[in-house]
Amino acid sequence: SAVISQKPSRDICQRGTSLTIQCQVDSQVTMMFWYRQQPGQSLTLIATANQGSEATYESGFVIDKFPISRPNLTFSTLTVSNMSPEDSSIYLCSVRTPELGNTIYFGEGSWLTVV
Amino acid sequence: GESVGLHLPTLSVQEGDNSIINCAYSNSASDYFIWYKQESGKGPQFIIDIRSNMDKRQGQRVTVLLNKTVKHLSLQIAATQPGDSAVYFCAATYSGGGADGLTFGKGTHLIIQP
Numbered sequence: 001s002a003v004i005s006q007k008p009s010r011d012i013c014q015r016g017t018s019l020t021i022q023c024q025v026d027s028q029v030t031m032m033f034w035y036r037q038q039p040g041q042s043l044t045l046i047a048t049a050n051q052g053s054e055a056t057y058e059s060g061f062v063i064d065k066f067p068i069s070r071p072n073l074t075f076s077t078l079t080v081s082n083m084s085p086e087d088s089s090i091y092l093c094s095v096r097t098p099e100l101g102n103t104i105y106f107g108e109g110s111w112l113t114v115v
Numbered sequence: 116g117e118s119v120g121l122h123l124p125t126l127s128v129q130e131g132d133n134s135i136i137n138c139a140y141s142n143s144a145s146d147y148f149i150w151y152k153q154e155s156g157k158g159p160q161f162i163i164d165i166r167s168n169m170d171k172r173q174g175q176r177v178t179v180l181l182n183k184t185v186k187h188l189s190l191q192i193a194a195t196q197p198g199d200s201a202v203y204f205c206a207a208t209y210s211g212g213g214a215d216g217l218t219f220g221k222g223t224h225l226i227i228q229p
Contacts, residue, residue, distance in 0.1 A: 001161065033216045042204060043159065045216040058216075092158055094216070102210055104149060104217055108158040 002027055002095050004107035012113045018081045021110045023093030028073035031096040034066070037109070038089045046091075049076040083114045117142035119207050119220040127226040134192040136223045138205035141186065145207040149217065150179060150190045154201045162190070162203075166210070192225075200227045 003026040013019050023032065032049040047055040047068055055068035070076040080087050090109040096102055118141045128134045140148070146167035151159035165172045165179045165188070172179050178191040192199055202224050206217040 035216070042219040042221045043206075043217070044219070048216060090158075102147070103161060103164055104206075104208070105161060106151070106158045 001103070002029060002097070002100060002105050004093055004095060004105060006091075006093055006107040006110050008110055009108065010111040010113075012115060013083050015084055015114055017083055018079055019083065019112065020077050020079045021091050021093075023076045023078070023107060025074045025095055027097075027099070029095040029097040029100075030073075032070060032076045033094045033096070033104075034068060034076070034078045035092040035094060035106075036089045037092060043092065046078070049078075080112065083112075085114045088112060088114045117145055117207055117209075117218040119205060119218050123223055124221065125224045125226065127228055128195055129228050130197060131194055134190075134195050134199070134225060136190045136192075136203050136205075136225065138188050138190075138220050139186055140188070140205075140207045140218075142207070142209070142218075143183075143186065144209050145218075147208050147210040148179070148181060148188050149206045149208075150177075151204045151206065152199075152201045153204065153222070159204060195225075195227050197227050197229070200225060 005024045007022045034046040035043040037043045045058050046061045047057040049070040051070045067079045092109045093107045096104045149164040150162040153159045163174045176193045181188045202222045204222045205220045208215045208217045
């Protein structure tokens, strides 16, 4: 399996600020995704991080609120912009690659609380 | 699009008994299914997966069954242990496009009674 590291693992953020979450994978992967898990809920796909091009966002998520970068095959960032308490969630990075049988693996998540 | 649902939000079983967690999906184009386990304070942990060309797959103490006719899959955990207590999610995707992420069910909280 892939080893996926996320930073920060936890943070408490002030309303109106922005925070960038980093995702580092220990091997090159084809696909990287960002998910959100609100308290007590299931996971929802935010976007697919595309290397060298703009991310592909799911319905209900927009680039201005969740800008994403993917400069290479092992790294991606998700920014949560202009945060409000409703953004308090776990944000999870996941990867998928043929070399790993196309199984989708997750990092441990970044737990954000907005106050 | 795809929607994935679980039948029970909570399942309580006696330690040592077998557990069965069920899941239904809506999109007949979905061809890859994964079960994840999420313990408190942790990210989802891959348990087992199955592709649509199979109807059963076994791992260590776990079995996944897929019924494509009724769009249903289940996770069976044999001889449940206290460490099996967690929330279990099923997820579905279409693997052919390569870019599709997962659609998750709502999760079943498995509680192991001593």
